[in-house]
Amino acid sequence: MADSMEAVRRLLDLRHRSRPEDLPPALAAVASLIGATNVVALMIDYEQISLWPLQGTPGDDAARKVNDTLAGHAFRTAETTQEDSCLFLPLLHGAERLGVLEVWLEEQPDERLRRDLVVIAALVAELIASRRFYGDAVERTRRRMPMQLAAEIIWNQLPPLTFAANDALVTAVLEPCYDVGGDAFDYAANGDIIHVALFDTVGHGISASALTTLALNTYRNARRSGLDLVDTYRSIDKWIRAQYPGSFVTAVLAELDTTTGCYRRIAAGHPAELHLRGDQPQEALPTPTALPLGLGHMVRRGPGVTELMLAPGDTLVLYTDGITEARSADGELFGLDRLAAFVRDEQRARTPAAEMMRRLIHTIVSYENGELRDDATAAVVQWRPL
Structure with missing residues (x-):
């Protein structure tokens, strides 16, 4: 028994x-x-x-x-x-x-x-x-093969790939698994706010992973110190300029108010998120709204913050250029239209967000015949109030 x-x-x-x-x-x-x-x-x-x-x-x-x-x-x-x-x-x-x-x-x-x-x-x-x-x-x-040190550093910095709470879900993917160095993501839930960030560092290898580590941990320090998006941008920008002069990191720094659906973000030299309502792509958000992190001192004006009111069930897809700039054997870019079509089809099939991200990264790897030319990272944010 x-x-x-x-x-x-x-x-x-x-x-x-x-x-x-x-x-x-x-x-x-x-x-x-x-x-x-x-x-x-x-x-x-x-x-x-x-x-x-x-x-x-x-x-x-x-x-x-x-x-x-x-x-x-x-x-x-x-x-x-x-x-x-x-x-x-x-x-x-x-x-x-x-x-x-x-x-x-x-x-x-x-x-x-x-x-x-x-x-x-x-x-x-x-x-x-x-x-x-x-x-x-x-x-x-x-691990099914040895992991390069740069990738070891990055993976040890990342949160779990999927998180759900406060009527919101965040899930991400990162590739190549064993040799990534320049991409990273982070999120946190504090009260009614979901914080999300995506980073794409110039370069590759140990130097890129070190710069990514600085950006990631400066972001966390600013967030935990209660800084708003603008001051968070300024803090990361200052530390990158001080420690790695001449280098830069593109990023999306965002927050979602889960009580209202208000999404606010700074696009620091980064591609615009893909916004879907159901399975229908919506108008693209303006980008960039600030220079890449590390180069912010080159303009006097502060970083711009974009606000978007989400509807229940809306999906945002954040991605680095390794996704859209993946190339086929004949040199054709994967592109934003193909990304939008992929996400639309998965939404219509009601694929869970984490599984959609798994399929997306395998699609990108297959598109480049198993050899990625650049780090490819994507994250999904969904607002799903009851």
Whole structure:
């Protein structure tokens, strides 16, 4: 007879004294308590192409493809999927998709056991998220090739790819995974305000990642100090000019009031966001409204702040030029029209935002025949009041 509560208690024992690689044997040990023959935690790789058993899983090192397996379907949809007596439950840390919990049951589960397994999957996701910084098992599982130092620096600075709260959702993608150096994004929720920023640093490699790190952390410092958008721009601009004279960073610095739908932003030499209402593109926002960060001293006037009143369900897509300037083998740019068509089609198909971003970055990589010429980053902001 299943004893789901005992399984939960044993897994909770991992909270205080465990390494990430202790989770797979613990899952195997509690399998019988939930009427299972095996339980496997599958982690998504950095490319978001395959799901891999967490390092330490006994006797299983096979990938489950995201695009053509039931495990992948659970990941893509963030919903439980079943085949015969095997359940695939999404591992969600908040709205962030970490992977999938694969549960091989001895018999068909009743409704109570299904609910219990959802709780256990949530607990496993929390354990992975909290334990991942105490060892390298999660990182080693997610990496399918060596990561360059510049990319290591950037990934260690970034927040989770997906966040949802306060009637808003933010999700982002970053490519190439193992060699990125100049792009970054950030967000935060403070009270009714969602803060979002996207950065595109000139150059590549270690020098670019160092400049990006400065811009990103100066942005956080300004935000946490309570500065408004204009003073945040000035602070980042000042520090870049002082530490890296002659260099610059294009950026979007934005905030969304989730009570009113008021979106305010500074476009510092950056492409305009793509704004969709349902699946219909709206008029482009003015850009730029300020010089790139690091060059602001070249004009006397302050940065311009654009305001836009969103309607419930509106979507904003922020992107770096690595998206629209991706080139096909014959030199044709991916372009804004193709980006707008892609997002429109995904909206019509009701693709979840995080999955839309995963598909977008794979589309860009495929468009450039697997060899990106520049960092490509995009982020979606959706306002979804109840």
